[in-house]
Structure formats: C-alpha cells, structure tokens
Amino acid sequence: MSETASSEYVQRRLDAYVSAWKSYEPNEIADLFTENAIYHRNPKSTSAIGRAAIVESSREPD
Template identity: 50%
Template sequence: MVQPHPWIEGYVRAWNSNDPDDIAALFTEDAVYYTEPYSSPWQGRDDIVREWLGRQDKPGEATFEWHPVSVTEDVSVIQGVTTYPDKTYSNLWVIRFAPDGRCREFTEWWMRHDAR
C-alpha cells in the first residue's frame, strides 16, 4: 500500500517555508487545486504557486495533525486539524496522484471550529 506521508510531509514543509520550489515540487505541471470542493480551481503549477504565496501563512504559525482515511496508489483521503493561535479548522483533503507521486488534483474541505 502506498503511504501518503512523504507527500504530506512535503506539503507541510512547503506550508512552513513558502518556498516556491517546495510548493512546485508537490504538483504536476497541469495540476488543479480546489480550495473548496465546488469553487473554481487554481489551474496549473504556476498558478498554484502564485495563489499559495498570495495567501501564505507565516512559518510555524499553525500546527497540522492528520491521519489517512483511505490510501491507494491513485488517491488518498486525509483528515486533519489545523490549529492557529486564534482559530482551529477541521480539514478533509482528497489528493489524486500522478504515477510519479506528485499531485495532479487536490481538493480540500475545511470547517472552522466554533469558538465557544
């Protein structure tokens, strides 16, 4: 069984470095990235890098805990929790992989936790 952890580790590294090369290494040239399931995606690696950097977090600002829900060679579903100093989100990621292990399609569902 293929494990998603190398790609997730690369994603978290890119999230914390905001290095365009770290981000680009995750995605195929023609990848699509849906920041919400039914929104228009970021299309192509260059657009993904540009949009990511336009919305970047400060390095170390958030923590991310995750576990796999389903893992195959072609697709992984990851459930996670992203915690910032002032807010927390539940995440569900669907990651579709190219044969070389890079992502060809990324879709995220996220929900902010109620601040009670």
C-alpha cells in the same frame, strides 16, 4: 512501488506537503503538483490551474 502505497510513503508525502506550504518557498510548493494540476485552496476559491498558478495562489491571503 506497488499500487498500494506504504504508510511510510504516505507519511513522507504528507510531511513534504506540510513542509512546502510552511516554507512559502515557490519551488517546494510547485514540486508538490503535476504541471497540469488543478488546486482549490478552499471550497469558495477560484481554481488555480498549473504549477505557476498554484504557486501564485499561495501568495494570496486566505
């Protein structure tokens, strides 16, 4: 793929992101992130570092 992502690629990634979070399926959520990703659910949340922590944070209520 070139340095510039096609609109189709971006749309597929966005669709996968939405689908994974709606599914509450841990493996689908984990697949969205790199092993060392840092994720913030919202500006006031504690950082979730790594896939396992991100999946665990997805189980917490907002």
